[in-house]
Amino acid sequence: MKLEDVGNPSSFDPSTARTVLKPEGEGSDANDVKDPYIISVGRKLHMFYTGWDGAGERPHLAISSNGENWEKIPENPILxxxxxHDCLTRVSCVFPQENGFTMI
Structure with missing residues (x-):
């Protein structure tokens, strides 16, 4: 969910919430997408999120340049x-590295 942009956090309006990433198709995140963790790398936002396919949870990645439109990467799930880690794996922290990311 994303709220309308505001100049001060005290002005956030929950009625402006809208979905920016949702389950689609029959992939490894077909039933649910949750627990987003977003970092900025260069001019791109990277959203690590948990996908649920009915059998387990695994980390996935989507990338955006504006926080509104997210593109799921083709290599999902990323683990x-x-x-x-064959059932429940979630990302709680991410550190960008030269050739990828370290996930905790």
């Missing part, structure tokens, strides 16, 4: 379902 496969195998090993110790």
């Amino acid at each position: 496969s379902r195998e090993g110790w």
